[in-house]
Amino acid sequence: MRPLPRLPLRSIPRLCTISKITFRPFSQSLMVKRKSEALGDSFDIQPPSRIRKTGKMEAQPATTTIELTSKEAQLKDLLLDAAKFIDGSGSVEEPVILRWAGGWVRDKLLGIESHDIDTAINVMTGEAFALKLCELCQQPDTVKKHAIAESDVGNLHKIARNPEKSKHLETTTIKLFGYDVDFVNLRKETYTEDSRNPQMEFGTAEEDALRRDATVNALFYNLNTSKVEDFTTGLKDMKAKLIRTPLEPLQTFMDDPLRVLRLVRFASRLEFSIDPAAEEVMGDRRVLDALRMKISRERVGVEIEKMLKGNHPRKSLEYLKKLGLYHTVFTDPTHSNIPAPDISNWKLAYELFDSLRQNKTPGSIYDVLVRSDEADYYSWVLAAICPWENVGDPPYDGKGKPPPPFVTLAAREGIKASNKISDLATAAHNNRPEIMSLVTAVSEIAPFITERDRFGMAIRNWDARAGHWRLQVLYSLLVEAMEALAPGSAKSVSKDDFLHKWQLFLDHLQELDVMEAPSLKRIIDGNQLAKALGVKPGKWMAEALNVCIKWQLRHPDATDPAGAVEEVQSKRAELGIPEKK
Template identity: 90%
Template sequence: MRPLLRLPLHSITSFYTIPRISLRSFSHSLMVKRKSEVLGDSFNIQPPSRIRKMEAQPITTTIELTSKEAQLKDLLLDVAKFINGSGSLEEPVVLRWAGGWVRDKLLGIPSHDIDTAINVMTGEAFALKLCELCQQPATIKKHVLAESDVGNLHKIARNPEKSKHLETTTIKLFGYDVDFVNLRKETYTEDSRNPQMEFGTAEEDALRRDATVNALFYNLNTGKVEDFTTGLKDMKSRLIRTPLEPFQTFMDDPLRVLRLVRFASRLEFTIDPAAEEVMGDRRVLDALRLKISRERVGVEVEKMLKGNHPRKSLEYFEKLGLYHTVFTDPTHSNIPVPDISNWKIAYELFDSLRQNKTPGSIYDALVRSDEADYYAWILVAICPWESVEDPPHVSGKGKQPPPFVTLAAREGIKASNKISDLATAAHNNRAEIMSLMMAVSENAPFISERDRFGMAIRNWEAKAGHWRVQVMYALLIEAMEVLAPDSAKSVSKDDFLHKWQLFLDHLQELDVMEAPSLKRLIDGNQLAKALGVKPGKWMAEALNVCIKWQLRHPEATDPAGAVEDVRSQRAELGIPGK
């Protein structure tokens, strides 16, 4: 007989931890709890009423499941049958797959995240029953369950400040990440985006969602897609529409503004004009600024910029007037407002370079990974701040404050320290990047000095990494200045790009593109020994002299010449005598 599946319980968040105890004993204790506790009291939501509301009949259609999806469906229906057979509930369990999976399935987009909505019990209660059933030999045999088919059970507790309004229980099943949650309806108050939650019907659950295309259900019991709004029609029209009146929808939860932008850009759908009209309403923007945590704003922006059509997202930010609400420091009311009139030049140019990538092209030379592409889009998003003068530094009162371009990333979307440091470096290094690019363009006498260019690149990389993305930033800032129709420096796009291509080709010819990874021929201890002195503060600059020598002598394998260079500059470097 096949051994029973072992299903350890543990938390993946700091919000809530399920104790590591026997599933069988836990399930037994669960069965003797008060019925209302199983149904919702312990999760701060109201259990379903004895008298259910009459639910509207949805428009339906069908979809074809894969073999794995059908296997998952059969298992979940057996769990529902197992629960219904216990006689503990007044109504039978009805299961629905909800939202994104249904939408993507209809669009032919693969998805491994499945939200399962349950009509009369909480997600945790259902998932525990699933775990109980999956340990029974008959279930293991019927569904041909392997150890890898059923993963660990997790519970993520409510955290309204992070837009998590209801506990969610999730488990890995047949390779899918399956979330379990009850159908619910929401009631909002005027001053908070954290709703009062209670059990609801499928129609009420659909109406509370951000967009009609995300409000579709696949009813496992009937095998039909259910549309309680206009989701199927809007899918055909490629339209992003709110299920309820747009203004109240956004005032209830202003984060929906950003979610609609994300889905419209990702799916290449059009946003309903009625929704567009109020997305930039000052009252909605103020609610977005005041009621939504910047971490949550950052999550949405990250998903947009990592998606397939980040340019479209930025276009919506400009078109709908969202820029100054998102890319800003909301904690300061007197922060400057950058001019975004030429911003379109930057994001359209970067997207054009990206779409027309060829070997050796500007994008190919400067963006070498998915991470670099995402970082570049962040810099594209905040580049209008480059024209704003740096915050003043009050002498003697701490460090120089970061430039506004950094604050827009750090405070506006709560970007990571790595991204914030990159924004600062791109800002600080731009002048030198421009200087060297112009030197190449004008064929300055020193452009054959390999050490000059190699050391500059090493310095850009040392400050925050991704020196190539910093060069792209400098290129885009200049583009905003010289490609604008009313620019006094106006040049053609072809001439502009040719100048930057010439610069990158020159760096390639000098063979300095990989200068940051140049391996030293001599380390600090060896250098000190060769000079007959102890290491000191002089060491860092002396090692730079060695690297410069290596860049001038790329074929060298003996560091003797580098040591002589250091020795000849002993006084300037502050190296003590023997």
């Protein structure tokens, strides 16, 4: 969606025009900074209690306190003034109570910086509150009191419900003081036997907490009382570093199967353990079937992307294997008859990659092959789907375009990976035989390994369709590792010997100076070549230019293209170049 132009502060209500989009995944900081003190000593818990109110015993949450930054305090004061503004308007029957909910509270207690704040409201929708907030921000006294600069208030958007993709909540969001602030009413979910989508109703803070995926995500910071509220066991579980569901695990996961992946993500990101009672049912066939059929693959992909871009991607993959989630996540859910890969040795691949990441010294395997944060993420995707390499190719009757390899389907259909990643998976699969052939040749000191053009042209070919030829080499390494490092395998070798072979290959490419072969500038272009040959360009041109590139790779210091033209002349008949007219 194209952002609206920023207007002067006095025009804030116009900035708050509602726009509708179907889904906006929240963003969050992936690099975390922990407090120096132990988690268990970072906050004190006041135990829960019950009080008599309106003739009934109502739960009072366990509480603790946190210290706000100056910006957080500024935001809090503005929101509280908005609540008073609404109370004074007479538009609500009860006083407005505001709570910051979920991830921000959890991260604040952990000492992790977060710029995403979910604000839960007790008596009105998020949209209604946000519009009143924008109205208040128009008033000069409010601008002065809260020192609101023009850049402090951004555009307001409405994120529509999409139950068919398990997006059950309608949310309104606005940028305030540098924070992405979402507004939504406290709610409870009611499920019926004839519908897989919940009925959303206004609820209490306790009901809202109980419907969440994990107790550590069910905490509130009450802006009115300045206390953290825990209606479940969130504070206790924070101290125990435990991911637990607020309700019975099977019910929690069947209500929303995506929670299975969310728990994996939070456990790996926070380095918490998952409650054994939850682990026991996360791989339940009923839960897996619901995850496969009920949740859109786009949402599955979002969770996997956050795992693999997080600070502990290896731990995420460990959980997917341990809990039996692999075949549900990395597959094409629309086809039930495709084979399942053997993942018994999969851990050898992702553990090896994780160990390579620990050694980023110049010239190391990781340093040579993975050269950006994007490449690191792509590498984890390849590590995740590499078991599919050993399944074989999909059946093909020779008619039409061949189907993509299974490894591509795992990425494209399983997690809805981008076209760039899917193309990379296809190229890595298609080019692996040649990559392995050259690795073996270098290891065995084959006679042709000094042929710079052979290696340079191979690299150019690997890179031509999908780019990232280095990651294709890494993929081949990881696939081979699942067999070569497996105890008892006929081809089993030590980890040191295995890595030595691959390091030798990369060092050889460095010695040949072909690492940048894909970006090699041609010494002569097509028009120049056609003119030198005295003919018009034709179908022969692409292969003729390859001949020139090969010549250029054999003569890296040449600046005159005459030798390349002579090489093409000698292959004129072979290339199908017509004679001069």
